[in-house]
Amino acid sequence: MKYDIVVVGGGPAGLAAAIEAKHRGVDSILVIERDRELGGILQQCIHNGFGLHIFKEELTGPEYAERFIEELVEEGIEYKLNTMVLDITKERELRAVNSVDGFIRISAKAIILAMGCRERTRGAINIPGTRPSGVLTAGTAQRYINMEGYMVGKKVFILGSGDIGLIMARRMTLEGADVKAVAELMPYSGGLTRNIVQCLEDYDIPLLLNHTVIEIIGKERIEGVIVAKVDENRKPIKGSEKHYGCDTLLLSVGLIPENELSMSVGIQIDNITGGLVVNESMETSVEGIFGCGNVVHVHDLVDFVTEESRRAGKNAARFVKKELRNHGPIIETKAEKGISYIVPHKIRILNLEEKLDIFMRVNDIYMGAKIVVKSDKGIIKKFNRPHMTPGEMEHIVLDADILKENKVSKLSIYVESEGS
Incomplete structure (x- = not known):
């Protein structure tokens, strides 16, 4: 079996990534899900509160999942249920097994990892x-x-x-x-x-x-x-x-990103999050293998998972079409005082479009503080935050032109609070 893009995981991350890749002009896509149905953890989350950012309305977990499942079917994206991926190679070959096909080998031009997380x-x-x-x-x-x-x-x-x-x-x-x-x-x-x-x-x-x-x-x-x-x-x-x-x-x-499959292929793992190390395109340390959702870092809101996964799907499509650039200046990101981790970990300047989304968590409760973004050239921007807690993920957006024009090579982020 040969596909342009294979998505491992049929939860909210995998669904959004596959659909976005289809919208970006890639037709040969396969979603592999080990459970008996698509939708992942959302299918058991019958409470409301989902979709406020993406759909501007309150949905239950199954309702949120159903919207993406219906779109996946409408787009004609192929998927396999009750299928376990056994391993992946750096050459982007997957080995999987199910009760219908038996043992199968699948080759892909790009792979998107969206396996989610498990509980401690x-x-x-x-x-x-x-x-x-x-x-x-x-x-x-x-x-x-x-x-x-x-x-x-x-x-x-x-x-x-x-x-x-x-x-x-x-x-x-x-x-x-x-x-x-x-x-x-x-x-x-x-x-x-x-x-x-x-x-x-x-x-x-x-x-x-x-x-x-x-x-x-x-x-x-x-x-x-x-x-x-x-x-x-x-x-x-x-x-x-x-x-x-x-x-x-x-x-x-606590939740642990499901990365045994990732580690078996030698993908770099963040020691703090237990998730994948990714760049601005959501690409991992192995070329052509992308990650999104809770397999990268544990999210609070499924809406953020969807936005991140769309970015992974878009860039996997760009990779297949040879539009991603793997050369040029690279910015290293670093979490400093008050910040536990930052995603993305690396930024390839030539792949940036209009803006750069950065996600992080603080390691303590802060009131009336600021998130400070500093480069090797000086402070780039400060973001006022009246209240921050480790239980809620922080999101900031930087203008890509600032990074390009100032030829930034390092980006550190820290919390500035009263008395610091």
Whole structure:
């Protein structure tokens, strides 16, 4: 099998990338999805709040996904479901398997990686105690309830305040469960402010900052958890322990970009995000292989995933048509004080069009601060930010002409706050 572009992943990132590539004049496109249907994680996100940026209206996850699935079908883009990609080569050959075709080899002129991310499990955070049933990741519970029709528990404690955990606190409450509390190790929530308000405060569910679960109690089924306050080093404080009776513990303790496939082909990975290192065109360190969505860095809003993925699809099409330039000046980006990471990691000046979109996260809560963009020539621009938190991604836009005219070779971004 031969295609111009093969997209690995049929979630929101893969769908948007494939459709955009089609709009840019590439007809030979294949989307490969390992699940039984297209749409990815959106299919289990039955709450609203999606599409405010892209469609200027509130949609549920399945509604948002359906718009892209319908467009994919209308455009005649080929896709394979229940298909697992086993490996990829630097020559852009994919090996995959499914129950219909068996083992298949696919060659592509360009590949777009859009595998999304997975949840951290109990094993990743090493909670002491027994191993009873009733300990699940929040996303697994979400799928059981919203797609499979199974209620996972009646007395629930949630560890971690990521967006899925916050949303599941509300979802479990609406299904009749008693949600005891949400504990968060850090001094701030890992989720969006709107989810804290709409999912916890509106339902009188306590958010315990600087707290963690130090023991799971129960033999066959979980019977309770021991929760303790932590100090500035994230270590439990003796004497602060409290017992919460529950039959279910949901974990919302972080997401990990799904990059085993990427690493097998030798693509460079960012040590901070666990995601792909990409340039201005969303191209990885292996020529002709692009990435987008949560496989690059974990996003808050699916609208941002769509915008980023369209950029990947457009540039994959440019690569196929030999319109991308792999020479000329390169700008290295660097995250400095207050910034955890920056995407993109490298910028090839000759491929810039009118503007450059830069995404990042701060590593603390900042009020009345500024995001400062500085080059080797001096400060380029400052962006006022009345409120920033690690749970919400920051987005800035730079005029490409400024970078070109000043012959910038390095770009550093940092937070300027009162007293700094």
